[in-house]
Amino acid sequence: MAKSILTVDDSASIRQMVSFTLKGAGYSVTEAVDGKQGLEKAKSGRFDLVLTDQNMPNMDGLTLIKSLRALPAYSRTPILVLTTEAGAAMKQQGKAAGATGWLVKPFDPQKLIDVVKKVIG
Amino acid sequence: MNDATEEQALVTSGQQEFLTFTLGEEEYAIDILKVQEIRGYDGVTRIANTPEYIKGVINMRGVIVPVVDMRIKFNVGEIVYDQFTVMIILNLGERIVGMVVDGVSDVIALDPDQIRPAPEFGATLDTEYLEGLATLDKTTEDEDERMAIVVDIEKLMTSSDMGLMDQVVQAG
Amino acid sequence: MSVDLSQFHQVFIDEAYEHLATMENLLLAIDLDNPSLDDLNAIFRAAHSIKGGAGTFGFTDIADLTHALETLLDRLRKQELHPTDDMIEAFLQASDLLGTMLDDHQQGNETDADRIATVKSELVRLASDDEQPANQDSTPTPPEQQPPAGDEQPPTRGGGAWLIKLHPATDIFAGAASYDAVTEDLMALGEVEKVTPPHDGQATWLLHAAVKREQLEEIFAWVCQPQEVTFEWQEGDQPLAEDNSADDDEEAFGFFIDESELPASLESLEEEQGYGFFVEDDELPAATESQTNEGETADEDPGYGFFVDEKDLPAKEAVTSGSKPSLSAQNTSSAEQTDKKASGKPAPKAGSQPAKAPASKAAADTSIRVGVEKVDQLINLVGELVITRSMLAQSASVLDPIEYENIHNGLANLERNSRDLQEAVMSIRMLPINFVFGRFPRVVRDLTKKMHKKVKLKLVGEETELDKGLIEKLSDPLTHLVRNSIDHGIESPEERVAAGKPEEGTITLSASHQGGSILVEIHDDGAGLNREKLLAKAEEKGIPLSDNPPDKEVWQLIFAAGFSTAKEITDVSGRGVGMDVVSRNISEMKGQIEIDSVPGQGTRIGLRLPLTLAILDGMSLRVGDEVFILPLTRILESMQPDKSQLKTVSGKGKVVHIRGEYLPLVPLYKVFNLQPRFTNPEEGILVVVETVEGKLALFVDELIAQDQVVIKSLETHYRKVEGVSGATIMGDGRVALIIDIERLARMNVV
Structure with a gap:
């Protein structure tokens, strides 16, 4: 089964690029537009890897990471x-x-693919 | 709308299909790919201050389409509207137009060499819109040889003669 | 696998346009005397986002310009500089230029390099201006001497150092940040003197390197709030023995291979690649599957590596125990900066620190972009559904209500549902009028500057929704009207003062729903229309007018072709084209124009438009065998006249006398050349309608019903028909024409 990745970025173009790239490499990818939505999506799903931007509206990357780690x-x-x-x-x-x-x-x-492969195979 | 494979087959055999219809004494042939459907004359809403041959508009599945009566335009045939009156719905690329004729006769296939240039003769339609004359195969032995006038219907309908487009001087 | 980045260009470009629009709106709203920090941050963020995307997708020219923009914005939001009108102007220029560059990229054109250079150097010049910090900080800050900032002037090497003072509100070093890490980052830039050791989070360093301010800002952005640290450039004369400053940063950004930044040789391999891990390589899930040989892999494959030296970590334990990724507090290679000077390679680096606390921009995910044609197709289909429903209802109306109760109930439900569906679908096309209004702050700003006038723009009711098609068509006429108000309406500041008015004029753009229509008004507090001047001009142009015409008629003159009363022709308006176009555009939109003007007090121009171009609240009526639709909003009343009300005016045909007014009587059967049931108005019905030209009484056979109809174009397959604005399909499937009352009024069929 494909590994699933959550990508969190407020820029639609970056998000699409990440998503497209990783899907092309055989991963299943879910997108979120900011930390807040990222956290919600993370809670409602299971992901093998989270990629997050730092500077985003509503919730920034570091806060997202801290919140995720608390789960x-x-x-x-x-x-x-x-x-x-x-x-x-x-x-x-x-x-x-x-x-x-x-x-x-x-x-x-x-x-990106190299790094993701390195992390989750 | 058009059957691509059928068209392909005809192109390879060099033949083209035509719908023939009658207007008065004359038989006309038009490219069947320009024909969307044939239907009865019904539910036409009049448009004021237009030439008499522009009968008005009809609702073709939500699209409003003008109807012209070729019998009036070319002053042939008997002008009656009943359950036998037929209307050919033409699809001319961007435009859809309904055309009332005396009767629809046939669908025929013609080789390009069956269409000869139209001489300057007294056809009802201006030579400008004619592609040529075609001799039709006899359907029965005892039938007379028939001739059809091949019309460039798109050119005719979009011409200023018909007054169906906006570039024409406006009525009213 | 190779990914073609060009497939994301359109998304980036769309995104960039949105950011530009945001930027422009915020810029225009800035109060120079009291700029809002939130707005400055938001503007910065927009520029930063454009830069980030441009860098990623290879639009280096855009990235380069936004970088210059961002540098200046960054100083503004940190309140190191105070916004000035020049800056706003430069920002707007830059924003225009960026728009052009985006267009050019889209069309594969080259953008004028001179223009880019001009705009950029202006931004750089403004950014390097010295200024007293705008905020009165508790710590007295000496006047800042800036090292040459920006790309045009590379930093001078040698004499000079940055005095960095950290004075955070809380002891940040008690938390995640460490003094050593910050110091290390600074050491990556040059020689560092620890002037004051850390105490309660406060510390001072002296960095002997002519790096750019933003490099320092980047480091501290991770540590504290922008206002919690100050950077002072101090000119000095003792040359530094070594200067490995990252001056190659001048390219603004693009790449991230920055060895000089990397503190440790052990890290250099992987960090060259622009990424790293905080944990052991073999703690990563992939390692357990692929059995990566730690240590060697990093050397063999420069494509990846680890953040920390694996030997320092209990690597095997982590894997075998299955504990969570190690986040040990091991200081990040504090003593490993020795190697960083080894690299003399160019080290282009990331742009400056992205903004914090970004405003909400979650709309990206809650909305989708759909082609208008898809929406229109949907609207058409729903229209068909509505028609089919009414056909069904008509057929079922003969069925016994008791016996066929289910069918009747079902049809009633269908009617409700299809109506709701229709409304929902129509609402997709509705957009707030702000899509048009939003451009006016800029238009007004530019024009007032050009005209040397002072004008304040007020927007009211920007959230009022109307059909997208109308919004697009409204833009041009509204621009003409606003231009006209600034050019002809609002007086010069001197004239205004002399007239006892405030120096600054006000133009108000407002929108509101009024029943089934929308009213858009342009109101100015200018000189008002000059009746005498208009009349004189009309005479000169040979425009016929009635004797002693009412104001209403005179005001309408401004919409006559070739009519302009400007004393001299300006490039803003006054060419006599435009206003007639306005009136044509508005009538194409089935709208009306109203004008009120009071000398010395101003002019109000009201545009009354239908809410949508696609549906109409109509009254169906019959003339002979044909059914017509009248726009309900135009109907004032209907009545059966008695003989005494009907009069014949010689040369003007019949009029009807209704409550003291004589209204022209227009028999529709004559207009549309039909055989009516009644030719005597007393037998039929008169429908009184309102037009721009005044009221009319339409004489018809009978009224049928009030109905919402779907407007169809006659021009798609036919052409424009005089006196008819469109058509619709009735319940029985037949076509009914919608009457264009304005045209009718002008057709003078009596």
């Missing part, structure tokens, strides 16, 4: 932050929130 179902699910910035401070915050890793934007589709 038993997502205490171990890999979560990657898509970020435009990869300094130590970001890493610290991301790590503290409970993210599994990060991916710097912009990225090319192949890189």
